[in-house]
Amino acid sequence: MIFDDLRAIQLRHGFLPKAELEGLSQRSQTPLYQIHSVASFYPHFHLVPPPRADVRVCADMSCHLNGAGELRTDLERRFANSKPQDIQIRDVSCLGRCDHAPAISVNDRIFADVTASHAEQLVRSAIRGETIHDEHPAEARVVCKADPYPDSEKYGVVRKLVQTKTWDDVLGQLKSSELRGLGGAGFPTSMKWDLVRKEPDPVKYVVCNADESEPGTIKDRFIMTHLPHLLVEGMIIAGLVTGAKRGILYIRHEYHLQEEILGEEIRRCYRAGLLGKSILGTPLGFDLEIFVSPGGYICGEETALIEAIEGHRAEPRNKPPFPVQAGLWQKPTVLNNVETFINVPQILARGVEWYAAQGANGSRGLKFVGVSGHVARPGIFEVPMGITMREVLFDHAGGIRGGRALKAFAPSGPSSGYLPASVVDVRLDFKSLAEAGSMLGSGAIVACDDTTCMLDMALNAVRFYRNESCGKCVPCRVGSQKMTDMLFRWTQSALPEAQYRADLALLDELSQAMALTSICGLGQIVPAPIQSVLKHFRAEVDAHVLKGQCPSGICATPATRAGEAQRVGIRP
Ligand SMILES: Cc1cc2nc3c(=O)[nH]c(=O)nc-3n(C[C@H](O)[C@H](O)[C@H](O)COP(=O)(O)O)c2cc1C
Ligand code: SF4
Ligand code: FES
DSSP states (O other): OHHHHHHHHHHHHSSOOHHHHHHHHHHHTOOHHHHHHHHTTSTTSOSSOOOSEEEEEEOSHHHHHTTHHHHHHHHHHHTTTSOTTTEEEEEEOOOSOGGGOSOEEETTEEEOSOOHHHHHHHHHHHHTTOOOOOOOOOOOOOOOTTOSOSSSOSOHHHHHHHHHOOHHHHHHHHHHHTOBOSSSSOOBHHHHHHHHHHOOOSOOEEEEEEOOOSTTOOHHHHHHHHOHHHHHHHHHHHHHHHTOOEEEEEEOTTOHHHHHHHHHHHHHHHHTTSSBSSGGGSSOOBEEEEEEOOOOGGGGSHHHHHHHHTTSOOOOOOSSSOHHHHOGGGSOEEEEEHHHHHHHHHHHHHOHHHHHHHSSTTOOSEEEEEEEESBSSOEEEEEETTOBHHIIIIIISOSBGGGOOEEEEEBTBGGGOOEEGGGTTOBSSHHHHHHTTSOOTTOEEEEEETTOOHHHHHHHHHHHHHHHOOOOSHHHHHHHHHHHHHHHHHHHSOOOHHHHHHHHHHHHHHHHHHHHHOSSHHHHHTTHHHHHHHHHOHHHHHHHHHHOOOTTSOSSOHHHHTTOOSSOOOOO
C-alpha cells in the first residue's frame, strides 16, 4: 500500500514533505528510513517542492530522432530568464509515445507530437498556476485479426474451460503452438505455466507485465487499448491452469487511458461472473486487480517488478530461485507479458493449426510491432510473425519520411543494437534476428534515415541504460557510466590513435565484465548498441575519433558548440 499513500501525499502537497513521511512511518509502523529509501528510488516522487512548471523532455531514441534535442534547446532559450522556482527543464526516459515523437511531460501530464510553441503555451499556463490536463485523443477501437471474438460472445475459452477443466490439454496446446514469451526473453510459455502448476504451494499468483518502458516499445499500449478482453481472459486462463487464485496487472503509470480501459473491463467481468470467488457459478475462482507502477524502466525486469508490488525499491533479485518457484511474496508466480497472455485465448479458441498458419515463412502466429523513428507512418501494426523488416518498414509504416533512404534500424529498441539497411530483408522472428546478431525482443522497431549519426545513436542508447540502471550491482552502475563517458568523449574531438586503441580494448573488457557479472539483463545489454555500431558503422566511428569529424554534422561541430546547429547530438 505504500505507493498509494505516497501518491496521496504527493497529490495533496505536490511533493512528499518530511512531516508527512514521518506521519506515514508512525501510522504504518514502518521505519522512516525504509519509506525514504523507497520514495527516493522512484523518479516519479518529489522529495522537495517541484517548480511551477516541471518540464521533462524525452530524449530517447524515437524522440531524439524527431527533434527532442532541438526542442529542449529551444525551450531553454525561451525560458532563459525565468526563475528556477517557476520552471525546470530536464530529460525524462521514454514516455511510451514513441509513435508521436517528440513527447514531453509538464507537471506529470504527457503531451505528444510537441512543438516548441505548444510546449511554451503549456509551460506559461503552468507558471500561472493553471492545472494542466492530459491530452487523450479518442481512439476508435481497431478490429484485430488476433481477436477470436470480433462479433461473438467474448471469454468463450474461459466459459468452456470452467466446464471441461481440461488443464493438461491447455498446456498441451500451448506446447504444440510453440508460443514463447513476447516481453523480450522468449521463454516457452507452456513450460513456465507447467512449472507453476506443478508447485505444491496452495498460494500462487499470476502477474501481467504491462510496464513496457524500453524506448520504441508501444505495442502493449495498443493491445490494452484495443484487446483488453483478451488480456483479462489470458490471465484468467493462467490462473485456472496453474491453480493461482489472484492476478495482478502491473501497468506503467504513464498509461492512464489503458488503466481506465482495463479497469472498466475488469469491473465488467466481475459483473458478468467471469472474475471472483466463483467463476460462472463454479467452485473455481480468480480475482484480478491493477497495480500502477511507481515508475522506471527497471520495473519491467520481472523480479524488480515483484519487488515494486511488494512495496520495495525495484531492484532485481539474484536468480535462482526464479519467480515460477519463489515469485511474488515468495510464492510460485506466472509472470508474462501482455502480448503473451493475449496469444493464449487465440490459440485455444481457434486451434494450433490456425495459429501456425498466421505466420509467414515458416513462423507461427501474429505479432504486434511498434514502428517509430524516421518512418512516414509511425504506429503499431499487427503483422504475421516471420515477415521481413522491409515489409514492416515500407509496406506498413510507409517507408522513410521525406523520400530519404534507410540507413539503419533497431529491431527492438536499444537492447537489440542497430542493424544496417543492407539487412532489411531479415525476417521478424526469434531465430532470424538472432542469426543477424540482434533480437526480436519486444518488437520495438526504430528506423534511422541516412542523415543519422550512428555514434550519436549508440551514445543515446547507452546513456538510457546508464540513467535507468538501478545501481544495485557495481558492473552495471559503474560500467554504464564509464561507457557513456567514453562514447561522449568520442563524439567531442579527435583522439591519438593509441588512445583510441586503448579505449576499444577497455570497451571490450568492460562489455565482457558487464555481460558476465551484472545481476540482470539491463547491465548485460548495455554494450549492445555500441558493439553493433562498431561492427556495422566502424568508418563513421573512426571519422569521429581519428579525424574529429561527424559525417552527419550532428556531434560537436563548431555550430553545435555555438548553439547554432539545426540538429544537436544527445546530451550525456
Ligand atoms: C531491464 C528489463 C526491462 C524489462 N522490461 C520488460 C517490460 O517492460 N515488459 C515485459 O513484458 N518484459 C520486460 N522484461 C522482461 C521480463 O523480465 C520478463 O522476461 C517478461 O516479462 C516475461 O514475460 P514473457 O515470458 O511473457 O515474455 C524486461 C527485462 C529487463 C531485464
Ligand atoms: S544490472 Fe543494473 S539494473 Fe540490473 S540489478 Fe545490476 S545495477 Fe540494477
Ligand atoms: S516517448 Fe520518446 S522514445 Fe518513447
